[in-house]
Amino acid sequence: MTKSDYKTFATDREVRWCPGCGDYSILKSVLQALADTGSRPENTVFVSGIGCAARMPYYIDTYGFHTIHGRAPAIATGIKLANPALEVWVVTGDGDGLSIGGNHLLHLLRRNIDINLLLFNNETYGLTKGQMSPTSRIGTRSPSTPEGSIARPASPCGFALGSGATFIARGIDVDQKGLPVLLHEAKAHAGTSFVEILQNCIVYNKDVFAPVTDKKRADEWQVRVEHGKPLLFGARREKGLRLNPRALALEVTQNLDEVLVHDETNATLAALLIALCPPLPMAFGVIHRRSEPMFDAAFQVIEKSGEAPSLDALVRRATIHDHRQAAIDEK
Amino acid sequence: MTAALHAVKPRDFHIVRFAGDSGDGMQLSGQQLTNSVGSAGFDLSSMQDFPAEIRAPAGSTYGVSAFQLQFGGTRVRTPGDSPDVLVAFNPAALKVSLPLIEPGALIIVDEATFTDRQLRKAGFDHNPLQGNTLADFDVYPIDITGQTLEALRALDMKRPDAIRCRNFFALGFLLWTFDLPRQTLIDWIDERFESLPTIRAANEAAVNAGHAFAETAEVGHLFERQTVDEVPLDAAEYRTVRGAEAIALGLAAVSRLADTHLMFCSYPITPASSILHELANARDPAVSVFQAEDEIASCCAAIGASYAGSLGVTSSSGPGIALKAEAIGLGIASELPLLIINSQRAGPSTGLPTKTEQSDLLQALHGRHGDTPLPVVAARSPADCFRAVIDASRTALRHMTPVILLIDGYLTNAAEYSRLPEVDRLEPIWTSRQLADNLPDHAAHDRLFKRDAASLARPWAIPGTHRLMHRIGGLETDISSGHISYDPANHQAKTDLRHEKILKVADFLPVETLVQGEPQSQVLVLGWGSTYGAIFEAVRGEIADGRSVAQAHFRFLHPFPPQTEEFLATFDRILIPEINMGQLATLLRSELPRVAERIVQYNQVTGLPFKVQEIRDAIRGLFTDD
Ligand code: SF4
Numbered sequence A: 001m002t003k004s005d006y007k008t009f010a011t012d013r014e015v016r017w018c019p020g021c022g023d024y025s026i027l028k029s030v031l032q033a034l035a036d037t038g039s040r041p042e043n044t045v046f047v048s049g050i051g052c053a054a055r056m057p058y059y060i061d062t063y064g065f066h067t068i069h070g071r072a073p074a075i076a077t078g079i080k081l082a083n084p085a086l087e088v089w090v091v092t093g094d095g096d097g098l099s100i101g102g103n104h105l106l107h108l109l110r111r112n113i114d115i116n117l118l119l120f121n122n123e124t125y126g127l128t129k130g131q132m133s134p135t136s137r138i139g140t141r142s143p144s145t146p147e148g149s150i151a152r153p154a155s156p157c158g159f160a161l162g163s164g165a166t167f168i169a170r171g172i173d174v175d176q177k178g179l180p181v182l183l184h185e186a187k188a189h190a191g192t193s194f195v196e197i198l199q200n201c202i203v204y205n206k207d208v209f210a211p212v213t214d215k216k217r218a219d220e221w222q223v224r225v226e227h228g229k230p231l232l233f234g235a236r237r238e239k240g241l242r243l244n245p246r247a248l249a250l251e252v253t254q255n256l257d258e259v260l261v262h263d264e265t266n267a268t269l270a271a272l273l274i275a276l277c278p279p280l281p282m283a284f285g286v287i288h289r290r291s292e293p294m295f296d297a298a299f300q301v302i303e304k305s306g307e308a309p310s311l312d313a314l315v316r317r318a319t320i321h322d323h324r325q326a327a328i329d330e331k
Numbered sequence B: 001m002t003a004a005l006h007a008v009k010p011r012d013f014h015i016v017r018f019a020g021d022s023g024d025g026m027q028l029s030g031q032q033l034t035n036s037v038g039s040a041g042f043d044l045s046s047m048q049d050f051p052a053e054i055r056a057p058a059g060s061t062y063g064v065s066a067f068q069l070q071f072g073g074t075r076v077r078t079p080g081d082s083p084d085v086l087v088a089f090n091p092a093a094l095k096v097s098l099p100l101i102e103p104g105a106l107i108i109v110d111e112a113t114f115t116d117r118q119l120r121k122a123g124f125d126h127n128p129l130q131g132n133t134l135a136d137f138d139v140y141p142i143d144i145t146g147q148t149l150e151a152l153r154a155l156d157m158k159r160p161d162a163i164r165c166r167n168f169f170a171l172g173f174l175l176w177t178f179d180l181p182r183q184t185l186i187d188w189i190d191e192r193f194e195s196l197p198t199i200r201a202a203n204e205a206a207v208n209a210g211h212a213f214a215e216t217a218e219v220g221h222l223f224e225r226q227t228v229d230e231v232p233l234d235a236a237e238y239r240t241v242r243g244a245e246a247i248a249l250g251l252a253a254v255s256r257l258a259d260t261h262l263m264f265c266s267y268p269i270t271p272a273s274s275i276l277h278e279l280a281n282a283r284d285p286a287v288s289v290f291q292a293e294d295e296i297a298s299c300c301a302a303i304g305a306s307y308a309g310s311l312g313v314t315s316s317s318g319p320g321i322a323l324k325a326e327a328i329g330l331g332i333a334s335e336l337p338l339l340i341i342n343s344q345r346a347g348p349s350t351g352l353p354t355k356t357e358q359s360d361l362l363q364a365l366h367g368r369h370g371d372t373p374l375p376v377v378a379a380r381s382p383a384d385c386f387r388a389v390i391d392a393s394r395t396a397l398r399h400m401t402p403v404i405l406l407i408d409g410y411l412t413n414a415a416e417y418s419r420l421p422e423v424d425r426l427e428p429i430w431t432s433r434q435l436a437d438n439l440p441d442h443a444a445h446d447r448l449f450k451r452d453a454a455s456l457a458r459p460w461a462i463p464g465t466h467r468l469m470h471r472i473g474g475l476e477t478d479i480s481s482g483h484i485s486y487d488p489a490n491h492q493a494k495t496d497l498r499h500e501k502i503l504k505v506a507d508f509l510p511v512e513t514l515v516q517g518e519p520q521s522q523v524l525v526l527g528w529g530s531t532y533g534a535i536f537e538a539v540r541g542e543i544a545d546g547r548s549v550a551q552a553h554f555r556f557l558h559p560f561p562p563q564t565e566e567f568l569a570t571f572d573r574i575l576i577p578e579i580n581m582g583q584l585a586t587l588l589r590s591e592l593p594r595v596a597e598r599i600v601q602y603n604q605v606t607g608l609p610f611k612v613q614e615i616r617d618a619i620r621g622l623f624t625d626d
Helices: A022-036 A053-059 A072-082 A094-100 A102-111 A156-162 A178-188 A215-221 A267-275 A295-304 A311-316 A323-330 B002-007 B026-039 B091-100 B116-122 B144-151 B159-163 B166-177 B183-192 B197-216 B243-257 B273-282 B295-307 B318-333 B361-366 B384-399 B409-413 B433-437 B445-449 B488-508 B529-544 B564-569 B583-591 B593-598 B612-624
Strands: A044-048 A063-066 A087-093 A115-121 A167-172 A193-198 A222-225 A239-244 A249-253 A282-289 A320-322 B013-021 B043-049 B064-072 B085-088 B106-110 B138-142 B237-242 B262-266 B287-291 B311-316 B338-344 B376-378 B402-408 B415-419 B471-473 B523-528 B549-554 B556-558 B573-578 B599-603
Touching: A022 A053, A022 A115, A022 A178, A022 A193, A044 A053, A044 A072, A053 A063, A053 A087, A053 B471, A072 A087, A072 A102, A072 A115, A072 A295, A072 B262, A072 B287, A072 B295, A087 A094, A094 A102, A094 A115, A094 A156, A102 A115, A102 A156, A102 B295, A115 A178, A156 A167, A156 A193, A156 A267, A167 A178, A178 A193, A178 A282, A215 A222, A249 A267, A267 A282, A295 B287, A311 B237, A311 B243, B013 B026, B013 B091, B013 B166, B026 B043, B026 B064, B026 B166, B026 B183, B026 B237, B026 B415, B043 B409, B064 B091, B085 B091, B085 B166, B091 B116, B106 B166, B144 B159, B144 B166, B144 B197, B159 B197, B166 B183, B166 B197, B183 B197, B237 B243, B243 B262, B243 B273, B243 B287, B243 B311, B243 B384, B243 B409, B262 B273, B262 B295, B273 B287, B273 B338, B273 B409, B287 B295, B295 B311, B295 B318, B295 B338, B311 B318, B311 B384, B318 B338, B318 B361, B318 B402, B338 B384, B338 B409, B361 B376, B361 B402, B361 B556, B361 B583, B376 B384, B384 B402, B384 B488, B402 B409, B402 B529, B409 B529, B488 B556, B523 B529, B523 B583, B523 B612, B529 B549, B529 B573, B529 B612, B564 B593, B573 B583, B573 B593, B573 B612, B583 B593, B583 B599, B593 B599, B599 B612
Parallel strands: A044 A063, A044 A087, A063 B471, A087 A115, A115 A193, A167 A193, A222 A282, B013 B085, B085 B106, B106 B138, B262 B287, B262 B311, B311 B338, B338 B402, B376 B402, B523 B549, B523 B573, B573 B599
Antiparallel strands: A167 A282, A239 A249, A320 B237, B013 B064, B043 B064, B043 B415, B237 B415, B376 B556
16 A cells, blocks of 8 residues: 555644653554545544543544543444444543443444544553553552552453454554554454554653563564464564463464464454463454444434434324314214 | 212313332323323323332332323313322222322222232221221222123133233223223224234223223213313314423424434433333434433433534433533533433432432533533423423524423323424524534634624534534633633633523523413412423412412523513512422522512422422412411
C-alpha cells in the first residue's frame, strides 16, 4: 500500500500530551491508517471518554466527541445504531475502559457492533496523576498505593476474549510499522475490533513495558503472530511456541517441527497467546479474529426497516371506537 | 342471595376494584374491564396498585395486587376515591381492600377461597362472611372457583390451569351486572390466545359462565345506563389510552412532526418499563428501541443517537435518573437534544418501586453537578402524556438541550378514555438541522457555534454531512469557536448563555391560565403532574358548593411561562397539593418571591394518588380558619 500523507487528517489544534508520551506515535499511526485506508472525514467519528488518551478526537479532523468517563462505548453504540453508515472509532484507556467503563466495554464486545476500539494501556491513571489502574501490576507504588498495590491486574485482551470479542489485537505505541497495519485490520473487520496498545506514560509509569517493547529486546520478548504462520521468535526466528498438551499451555521449543501454526479463529489458542508473559514472549498482532453476527446489522432490520405507519394509523390502532358507531351498534 | 344486589342502588358511575394475588391476573382483568367499558362508550379512568413482588406467596396480604376503575356517563377524571364494587379473589384481598371501600359497597368474593388456611394467612380470626364484620356492605359470595371448574369440565385441562380462568368468570359476571357487551372481551381473547386453542376456549367458557350465572341468578343490572346520546362527549373518535401508550404515540408523533428518527434507549426499571414494552411492541421503524446494559448506557446511547442526528430518548424512574445525571450534564455541555422521561416512584433509594410519588421535581431541576439548567415538563393525565411528550421534544429540538419530562408510576399505568388527537392539526417541529444546512462551506470550526437568535440553539451538524466536521465534548469550550477553553471570562459567558438559553424557552410558551374558576377567587389550587384529575374534581365540587376557588395546573416547571408571578399574585391563597414534601412550593418560594407568603402546602406521600375528598378537605380547611 502506498503511504498517504497522514497530515491530511490532522486538525489545527496544538497537541497537548506530555513530551515523549506514547500517545504521539499512536496518533500518527491512527492518522496514517485513516489516510491509507481512504477513510472519509465526514463519515468518520472518533469517540472518547476521559483520560489522556481521550483527548485524541481533538487532533483528528473528522467528527469527534469527547464524552464522559468510561461511557464512550455506550455513546458510540448510540451513534452507530443511529447511523450505521458511519465509521466509528472509540479511544479509551485502561482506567476508562476497564475500570469505570468496564460494563460498557463488555456489552459492546458481546454485541459485536461494527466499531473499532483502541485501548491505550499504560497501567496507570495519567490524567489524574498516576494512581494505580486496573492493569497495574501487584506492588505498583502510586500516590494512592504508597506501599504498593495489592490488587491483581486485569488482562485487557483476556477481558475482551471473555466478553466474546471477535477481533483482538495487541500492538505497541511506537511501532510505526506494525501499528498502522493492525489498525487497517481492525477497520476491515466486521464487528467490534479490540486493539490493546501498550503505551508508555513517560511521566507516571515510564518504561513499564520496556522489558518487552524495547527494540533491542523485541526479538526475544515478542512473538508476532500471523494467521497461518508458525509462532516463531528470536533474532533468527530460531525458536517457537509449542503446545504442552499435559499442562495445556504454550512453551518454548527449539524444534521447529513442533511449533504451532497460528490460527486466529481458534479462541482457545487466543486464550493461550493472551496469557503469555515474561519469562515467555508476549504476543503481538491479530491474536483472534472470527466472524459472528453483528448487533447493529440485526438492529437495522428489526428496529429500522419496514414501512412506517402513518401517525393517524398509529393512534387508531387498538381499542378505538366511534361514539356514534357504538351507539348505532347498541340499537 | 340476589336480594343483596338489589339493595345496591344503581347509579350513573361506578368505581370497581379487583383485588387478588399478584398471580391471579388482576391487572389483566382490570384492563379487560376497562376495554369493555371504553368500547361501550363510557368515560373512564383506571389505576394499578400492585406489590413489588412478582409472585408473592399466595394468599398473603402483602402480595395483594389491585386494579381500580372508575367509569360512567359523565366526564371521569380520576380512578375514584372509594370503590362501590369490590371483587376480592381471596380473604387477603378482602382484608386489605376493606379500609378503602365505601359503606354500602357491593363486595363480590370467591367464597371457595374462604378456607381456614386462607383466612389464617390473611389474618382473620374468623370467617368474615359469617357474623357481622361486613354488616356495612352488601356481600355477594359466589363459588367462583367451583363455578369456573364446572364450566370448564368438558375441556381437557389440569385443575390449577382451569382455576386460573376464574378471573374471566368474574369478568363475565361483571359485564352482565353492568350491562356491558361481551364482544370486546371475546375478541381480545380470540386474538391473544389465537395459538392456544384450549386456553382460548377455557377463557371464553369462563366469561360466558359468569355472564350466564349473573343472568340466571337474576342479578339485576347495577348500572343505571344512560343512553349514549346523552353522554356529554361529542361524536368524535375516542379510545382508551394508558399513559405508557400515550407516551409511545407521542414519540411516534414527534418523529413525524420533526421529520427525525427517534432512538428510545432504556434499561428495565419499575414502573418506567411499561413505556419500553409499549414502544418495542409498536414496531414503528421511525422510533427504534434499544435496551442498554444499564441506566448510564441507555442515557449515553441516546446522547450518541442525538449526536448522530436522531432524537435520543431515555426513560427511567428516580434511581435510574440519578444514574444518568452525569450524562445529562454532558448533553447540556455539548448542547444536544435529548428527552429524559422520569416515571417517578416513591423513594428514597429503592423505596416503593410500584407506588407513585412526585418527589423528583427538584432532582429534575437541580440533580446534576455544576450549573446545568434544563427545561422540565410534566404531564397531567394518561392521555395528556401524548401532548406533553410533543411539548418536551419540541423544546429539546428547538433549543438543542436535554429536557426532562416528569410523569409518575400512576400516570404510566393508568388509563383514561380520551379523544383521538387530531394529528393533522399538530404543528411541525423545527429542528436546528436547518441552521446546519445553511452553513457556509469552509472549514472554520466557529461557524458551527453560531446560534439561532430566538432559541439560542447551535446548528445541529450531523456526522455524515460534508464539510461540517467538528469536535464537541464535556470540557468547557469557547463561546464563539467551540474549541476547548479554560478562560475564566469565557466560563462565565458560557454559564450565562446556558441559563439564558433555557429562559428563552419561556418566549415560546403561552401564559398560564385558569383550568376552572374565576380569576378573582379567594383560593387558587395549583398543581402539576398527575394530581390534575383529583384537583379538578375537588375544585369543581367546591365551586359547586359555592366556594371561591380556582384551579391552575403547570405544564412547564422550568422555565415558567412569562408573567407567571403576576398570574399567581391575583390570588390571596395558593394551595399546592403535591405527592411529596412540598417541592413545587419550595421552588415557587425561591423563584417567585412575591407569592411566597400566600402559599399553603398540602403534602401527602402514601404511595397513592390523592383522593378527591382529601383535596376538598384541604380546600375547606382554608375557608374554615378565616
Ligand atoms: S500523563 Fe502519561 S499518558 Fe498522560 S500525556 Fe503525560 S505521558 Fe502521556
